[in-house]
Amino acid sequence: MAKRMTVVFDDEALYIALKLEAVRRGCPAKDIVAAAVREWLEVLEDEELHKELDEIRKEWQREGGTEAGEFFSELAAEQKQ
Numbered sequence: 001m002a003k004r005m006t007v008v009f010d011d012e013a014l015y016i017a018l019k020l021e022a023v024r025r026g027c028p029a030k031d032i033v034a035a036a037v038r039e040w041l042e043v044l045e046d047e048e049l050h051k052e053l054d055e056i057r058k059e060w061q062r063e064g065g066t067e068a069g070e071f072f073s074e075l076a077a078e079q080k081q
Contacts, residue, residue, distance in 0.1 A: 007033065 009015035022029040
């Protein structure tokens with residue numbers, strides 16, 4: 001369902017650049033704005049995921065975690081004995 005929103009550009013140069021890009025692409029300016037907002041939200045989500053992964057990695061290190069390659073190498077060596 002489409003929703004309407006008014007965006008006020010205080011920067012006339014930005015507004016003109018957006019309109020020119022819309023003409024160049026042959027699409028409405030609203031499509032460019034929507035794509036930019038989607039990309040911005042994805043970046044925010046990625047930043048949150050990176051923070052969570054960093055916390056998980058720190059916990060893993062505190063708990064004495066082992067790299068997968070090292071773990072499987074040791075396991076293979078034990079099984080050969």
